[in-house]
Structure formats: structure tokens, C-alpha cells
Amino acid sequence: MTDPTTLTTEARTVLDVIRRRRTVDITLLKPDPVPRDVLEHVLTAGTWAPTHGLTQPWRFTVFTGEARTRLGEIFAQAYAAGTAADRGSESALAAQRARALKAPAWISLELHVPSTSRFPLWEEQAALSSAAQTMLLAATAFGLAGKWASGAVMISPVTAAALGAPSLMGFLYLGYPNAGVPDSTRAPLADKVTWAE
Ligand SMILES: Cc1cc2nc3c(=O)[nH]c(=O)nc-3n(C[C@H](O)[C@H](O)[C@H](O)COP(=O)(O)O)c2cc1C
Structure with a gap:
């Protein structure tokens, strides 16, 4: 019988992808498109991703290529409708338009809770969050990097309405990273785990 503590090739691969997924700033992405x-x-x-009761409360809109110009316009509209002090500034709106073009691919995280759902909202949000992390891991396995972006514009009702979504939990942006992706840090396991044996 195989020793259950053996780090199999499959386990090593999965753990490696989990460890290698790192949040990467948009400025560190190459412009190269991501194949469909x-x-x-x-x-x-x-x-x-896991979804309690199989409600699958997610929809995704994928923006690539020229469609990112439309996304930038949506971001600008959302920014203009927001509360930032510079919401009326043309340069601030131009920055929102430009941002959409800095990543080759954007995936919206749209929350669509079925009216028949028997589950509390947090479970539906958790399902969409699980989908987001699963996508980030899969993207990492393909050599992509990116970020879960949840700033005001990314979750704005204006952005959601433009996508036809009831609400948004942000966007993932993805692209191929330039060399030098920064690492992250985590607290030691002992700070977070209690073993009851
Ligand atoms: C729900 C959620 C929303 C996030 N939103 C943002 C964001 O708006 N801007 C940002 O820079 N990072 C955002 N992040 C990424 C975190 O900043 C990042 O995970 C953290 O810095 C740790 O880095 P790592 O992912 O490389 O471990 C978000 C992460 C989560 C889980």
C-alpha cells in the first residue's frame, strides 16, 4: 500500500500552483493576448467550484481585444457616478479608460442569486468567490497572472447594470507576467491553526 504521506506528482503540482498564484499589478503584465x-x-x-445546492450563482463576461475599449468606457462612467473627489476630472476618467487596456483579459464576477435559492446570500457569495479562486489557480497553471480587483468601479452598480448583472464581486484581470512577479507572505500556520487530536 502506498504511504499516504507521499507527495505524489499530482499533489506536488496542485500545491505548487497554489503557492505560485500571486496577485500581480496590472503594470507587470505583457500586452500579449490570452488565447480564447x-x-x-x-x-x-x-x-x-463548489456551489451549495448547485445554484451556480455566477455569470462571467469576458473582455478581450477591442471590447476592452467598451469596458474602459464603463469604468469611466462608473467612476463619474462615484464619490471620488476627482470624479469630474477628464484625466481621472481617461485613466479609467486606459486601465482596461492594460490587461489583455478581464473576467467579470457577476453574482446571480436564483430567486429560488434556499441558501443565505453569504453562501452564494462564497460560491462565486470559490469560482474566482479556482479561475486564478487555473490561470496560474497556464502561466498567467492577475488580480482580483474589487475597487469602487469594479463593484459599482453602474458597472453591474452595464453588464446586465444584479451585482458584481469585482473582476479578474489576467495576462502573461513580465519577469519579476513579486512574492507574497503569510502568517505561520501555528498562528492560524489549532489541532484538536
Ligand atoms: C475579495 C478580494 C478582493 C481583492 N481586491 C483587491 C483590489 O481591489 N486591489 C488589490 O490590489 N488587490 C485586491 N485583492 C488581492 C489582495 O490584495 C491580495 O490577495 C493580497 O495582497 C495577497 O497577495 P497574494 O494574492 O499574492 O497572496 C483582493 C483579494 C480578494 C480576496
């Missing part, structure tokens, strides 16, 4: 096949693998992985 790759994005479909990433999205499919997202849909295999």
Missing part, C-alpha cells in the same frame, strides 16, 4: 482556448479552460475550471 486558455480562457475557456480557466472559465470551465471556475464553474467546477
Whole structure:
């Protein structure tokens, strides 16, 4: 019988991808487009996230190529409708338009809770969050990097309405990173885990 503590090739691969997924600033992405096949693998992985009662409370809109100009316009509209002091500034709106073009692919995280759902809202949000993390991991496996972006514009009702979504939990942006992706840090396991044996 195989020793259950053996780090199998599969376990090593999964753990390595989890460790290698790091949040990457948009300025560290190459402009190279992400092939649609790759994005479909990433999205499919997202849909295999856990979902209580199989409510699958997610919809995704994928912006690539020229469509990012429309996304930038949506971000600008959301910014103009927000509360930032410079919401009336043309340069601030131009920065919102430009931001959308800085990542080759954007995936909206749209929360669609079925009216028949028997579950509390947090469980539906948790399902969409699980889908987001699963997509980030799948993207990492393809050599992509990105960020879960949840700033005011990313969750704005204006942005949600433009996508036809009831609400948004932000966007993932993805692209191929330049060399030098910064690492992150975590508290030691002992700070977070209590073993009851
Ligand atoms: C729900 C959620 C929303 C996030 N929103 C943002 C964001 O708006 N801007 C940002 O820079 N990072 C955002 N992040 C990413 C965190 O900043 C990042 O995970 C943290 O810095 C740790 O880095 P790591 O992901 O590389 O471990 C978000 C993460 C989560 C889980």
C-alpha cells in the first residue's frame, strides 16, 4: 500500500500552483493576448467550484481585444457616478479608460442569486468567490497572472447594470507576467491553526 504521506506528482503540482498564484499589478503584465482556448479552460475550471445546492450563482463576461475599449468606457462612467473627489476630472476618467487596456483579459464576477435559492446570500457569495479562486489557480497553471480587483468601479452598480448583472464581486484581470512577479507572505500556520487530536 502506498504511504499516504507521499507527495505524489499530482499533489506536488496542485500545491505548487497554489503557492505560485500571486496577485500581480496590472503594470507587470505583457500586452500579449490570452488565447480564447486558455480562457475557456480557466472559465470551465471556475464553474467546477463548489456551489451549495448547485445554484451556480455566477455569470462571467469576458473582455478581450477591442471590447476592452467598451469596458474602459464603463469604468469611466462608473467612476463619474462615484464619490471620488476627482470624479469630474477628464484625466481621472481617461485613466479609467486606459486601465482596461492594460490587461489583455478581464473576467467579470457577476453574482446571480436564483430567486429560488434556499441558501443565505453569504453562501452564494462564497460560491462565486470559490469560482474566482479556482479561475486564478487555473490561470496560474497556464502561466498567467492577475488580480482580483474589487475597487469602487469594479463593484459599482453602474458597472453591474452595464453588464446586465444584479451585482458584481469585482473582476479578474489576467495576462502573461513580465519577469519579476513579486512574492507574497503569510502568517505561520501555528498562528492560524489549532489541532484538536
Ligand atoms: C475579495 C478580494 C478582493 C481583492 N481586491 C483587491 C483590489 O481591489 N486591489 C488589490 O490590489 N488587490 C485586491 N485583492 C488581492 C489582495 O490584495 C491580495 O490577495 C493580497 O495582497 C495577497 O497577495 P497574494 O494574492 O499574492 O497572496 C483582493 C483579494 C480578494 C480576496
